[in-house]
Amino acid sequence: MGEALYLFGMSKIQILPDVLASQVAAGEVVERPASVVKEMVENSIDAGAKHVEVEIHKGGASLIKITDDGGGMNKEDALMCLERHATSKLQNVKQLAAISTMGFRGEAVPSVASVSKMRIMTRQVESVEGTEIIIDGGVVKDIRVTGMQPGTVFEIKNLFFNVPARRKFMRTESTESAHVEHQVKLHALAYPEVRFTYKKDGRVVFDVPATRDRRTRIAGLSGAEIGRALIEVPLTEQSSMEVLGYVLPADYARKGRRQQFVFLNGRPVEDAAISRAIKDGFKGGVVDGLNPTAWLWISMDPALVDVNVHPAKKEVRFHKPYDVRNLVLTAVEARRLPEANASLVAVAPLRGEAKIISRKSGEISPVVRQPVQEKAVQMEAPKVEVKQSSPEPFPDPIPQQEVLEIEDVERPRFKILSVLHDTYILMEGEDGLVLLEPKAARDRVAYEGVLLAVKESGGIESQGLLVPEVIDLEARDLDVVMSNLENFSEAGISIEPFGGSSIQVRSLPALVHVENPREFITTMIDELIDTQGGRRGKQMAFEAFAETLSNRISKYERCDLRGVDNLLDEMFACDLPYCTPDGRPTLIQISIKELEKKFKG
Numbered sequence: 001m002g003e004a005l006y007l008f009g010m011s012k013i014q015i016l017p018d019v020l021a022s023q024v025a026a027g028e029v030v031e032r033p034a035s036v037v038k039e040m041v042e043n044s045i046d047a048g049a050k051h052v053e054v055e056i057h058k059g060g061a062s063l064i065k066i067t068d069d070g071g072g073m074n075k076e077d078a079l080m081c082l083e084r085h086a087t088s089k090l091q092n093v094k095q096l097a098a099i100s101t102m103g104f105r106g107e108a109v110p111s112v113a114s115v116s117k118m119r120i121m122t123r124q125v126e127s128v129e130g131t132e133i134i135i136d137g138g139v140v141k142d143i144r145v146t147g148m149q150p151g152t153v154f155e156i157k158n159l160f161f162n163v164p165a166r167r168k169f170m171r172t173e174s175t176e177s178a179h180v181e182h183q184v185k186l187h188a189l190a191y192p193e194v195r196f197t198y199k200k201d202g203r204v205v206f207d208v209p210a211t212r213d214r215r216t217r218i219a220g221l222s223g224a225e226i227g228r229a230l231i232e233v234p235l236t237e238q239s240s241m242e243v244l245g246y247v248l249p250a251d252y253a254r255k256g257r258r259q260q261f262v263f264l265n266g267r268p269v270e271d272a273a274i275s276r277a278i279k280d281g282f283k284g285g286v287v288d289g290l291n292p293t294a295w296l297w298i299s300m301d302p303a304l305v306d307v308n309v310h311p312a313k314k315e316v317r318f319h320k321p322y323d324v325r326n327l328v329l330t331a332v333e334a335r336r337l338p339e340a341n342a343s344l345v346a347v348a349p350l351r352g353e354a355k356i357i358s359r360k361s362g363e364i365s366p367v368v369r370q371p372v373q374e375k376a377v378q379m380e381a382p383k384v385e386v387k388q389s390s391p392e393p394f395p396d397p398i399p400q401q402e403v404l405e406i407e408d409v410e411r412p413r414f415k416i417l418s419v420l421h422d423t424y425i426l427m428e429g430e431d432g433l434v435l436l437e438p439k440a441a442r443d444r445v446a447y448e449g450v451l452l453a454v455k456e457s458g459g460i461e462s463q464g465l466l467v468p469e470v471i472d473l474e475a476r477d478l479d480v481v482m483s484n485l486e487n488f489s490e491a492g493i494s495i496e497p498f499g500g501s502s503i504q505v506r507s508l509p510a511l512v513h514v515e516n517p518r519e520f521i522t523t524m525i526d527e528l529i530d531t532q533g534g535r536r537g538k539q540m541a542f543e544a545f546a547e548t549l550s551n552r553i554s555k556y557e558r559c560d561l562r563g564v565d566n567l568l569d570e571m572f573a574c575d576l577p578y579c580t581p582d583g584r585p586t587l588i589q590i591s592i593k594e595l596e597k598k599f600k601g
Contacts, residue, residue: 033060034179038109040154041187044068054184055199059176059517061159062475069151072124075131081109114138115163119155123148137162174479181475185221186268189261192217223472236331240325243331245296253290255526261295277325281332411572412566422559432591443580445570447550454490462492462507469505477525487545524552547581
């Protein structure tokens with residue numbers, strides 16, 4: 001967006017008024033309450049805060065309050081921060097190429113102020129009194145002296161009160177709260193040396209003390225179970241860049257990349273190449289379609305990355321993306337060291353030379369470091385259990401296929417022949433070769449079984465767990481679960497809140513044997529998110545939930561000749577036996593005529 005904004009009228013071009021220009025800018029940097037929290041907390045960190053407290057009411061629509069003990073501002077600076085493009089962090093173009101602060105554009109505060117009722121209270125350590133400024137929709141209403149502790153307080157009320165079109169697009173309170181909590185946790189992970197407190201509707205959700213141990217911070221935010229399972233990624237240095245962090249074993253892998261937390265010079269970033277490098281570092285140990293869970297802190301010279309490519313700074317552009325990928329890949333691969341007391345491990349990278357250097361677990365390094373000394377330090381290498389990926393279903397190599405189209409749903413009679421690639425059952429039909437995919441067939445059977453059970457008795461039969469399973473969830477995942485509690489219950493899954501972001505699973509559907517309840521539930525959450533799409537946080541139709549459940553149940557179906565007859569009986573008892581709930585075929589047929597064309601031309 002340029003310095004001058006213009007409004008096209010009937011007769012002439014006009015420069016936008018300052019308040020309107022700020023509201024336009026707000027559309028770029030303030031998408032929802034979590035966006036406000038992000039911008040304000042970044043300012044607190046830049047101000048050198050050692051304690052940041054975030055408080056919200058009604059998902060942030062009613063109140064967002066950010067309190068810090070940073071350097072504070074004098075009266076002149078407090079007023080200046082309300083001006084667009086006013087910043088203390090950039091003085092010339094050269095500095096733009098090596099930004100080391102979180103915020104720098106000078107648009108966040110005036111943009112937020114233009115779409116809310118804001119109060120700023122700030123005091124510098126050396127001052128005996130502070131300054132309080134009241135702003136209403138971008139217009140300063142009052143300036144007065146106030147008594148307060150050193151630091152700054154931003155109080156934002158009635159977000160988007162004067163932009164109703166924006167306000168109506170906000171989601172439910174629980175969803176907006178979940179996004180705010182996620183944002184605060186990102187900052188808390190990026191800066192473990194800072195104490196973070198998060199309050200929601202008058203209740204403390206978490207209060208994590210400052211620490212030098214990243215493992216402690218991860219466990220404090222993600223739960224003790226996660227903390228115990230963490231596997232250290234050793235400090236790895238290459239080409240003026242370094243990375244360290246933690247990953248979880250392969251069986252914690254999830255759909256999407258929501259469970260990957262990558263921080264570049266203290267800034268949360270999302271990058272597809274880094275995510276791919278994390279997965280490649282598991283050397284095929286993670287099933288296709290899933291991604292490992294990871295926490296990585298990357299440090300590099302700010303001149304090697306451009307953080308000014310997105311208004312909300314969600315994306316960055318690396319000057320040497322290949323080197324960054326190689327760095328991450330090398331580090332993640334080294335999580336499985338062959339010797340428990342390896343002092344120094346050299347890994348031959350694809351290009352350049354990378355060094356794996358052990359360090360006391362969790363010790364925090366500066367953003368930009370001097371070259372690392374190759375000094376041997378004792379390190380205990382954790383043992384990692386990596387599961388080999390199982391073969392995934394693939395399309396039949398014959399390009400022209402026919403989906404069985406039989407109006408009579410009475411079960412056809414097939415001669416069962418063999419198993420193909422542990423994925424398909426080969427059968428002889430009246431008109432040629434028939435391939436059955438057992439997982440797809442089970443998907444259809446389970447789906448109609450769930451719907452029928454709910455229709456006839458109000459829910460499917462459940463089986464209680466001998467020991468209830470406590471699962472720690474990320475805030476946005478918890479919101480998905482809480483929005484679907486009734487659906488879970490009808491599906492025979494008893495879930496209860498268990499404090500914080502944890503849930504307790506007390507029972508599972510009796511029609512499926514689940515060896516790992518945590519994996520079963522988290523995978524269902526991932527599939528629910530995919531199904532919901534833009535409707536996240538709203539109640540789903542039970543048919544969609546049943547589709548998700550049936551898909552999860554079908555994952556456990558084995559490609560075994562001994563069970564084919566029973567499976568076919570169950571499938572042809574369904575109303576729509578020839579396709580899965582999402583429209584994939586359960587059977588395909590390759591006719592004799594088609595085969596003759598292939599062989600005889």
